[in-house]
Amino acid sequence: xxxxxxxxxxxxxxxxxxxxxxxxxxxxxxxxxxxxxxxxxxxxxxxxxxxxxxxxxxxxxxxxxxxxxxxxxxxxxxxxxxxxxxxxxxxxxxxxxxxxxxxxxxx
Numbered sequence: 001x002x003x004x005x006x007x008x009x010x011x012x013x014x015x016x017x018x019x020x021x022x023x024x025x026x027x028x029x030x031x032x033x034x035x036x037x038x039x040x041x042x043x044x045x046x047x048x049x050x051x052x053x054x055x056x057x058x059x060x061x062x063x064x065x066x067x068x069x070x071x072x073x074x075x076x077x078x079x080x081x082x083x084x085x086x087x088x089x090x091x092x093x094x095x096x097x098x099x100x101x102x103x104x105x106x107x
Contacts, residue, residue, distance in 0.1 A: 003031055009038055016046055021054050 005013050016034060017025075024030040030053070038046040 003028065003035065005035060006039075009035070012038060012043055012046075016043070016050065019047065019050050021050075021057055023057060024053070 013035060016038065017031075020030070020034075034046050034049060037049045
């Protein structure tokens with residue numbers, strides 16, 4: 001894929017290329033995305049995109065629980081916790097039934 005850079009943005013894009021992480025120097029998708037940010041928001045937005053990408057490039061988002069697209073992983077409930085939750089729900093259901101019968105008797 002050939003990346004077409006407008007003449008007015010060639011100098012800015014060349015300066016941004018120096019800030020690219022080494023792993024992404026030849027990545028066409030990264031270059032294309034950076035060019036889009038440069039067109040839409042200028043040097044500041046494009047530089048922020050590069051800096052954020054550098055920050056998360058070598059981090060595994062699943063290890064830290066943070067990331068651009070990955071939510072923190074929540075441990076599943078154990079069987080004991082699920083049984084306790086079911087008992088609590090049954091108690092709440094019983095209480096709501098009592099309230100309904102009281103209101104019927106009052107009328």
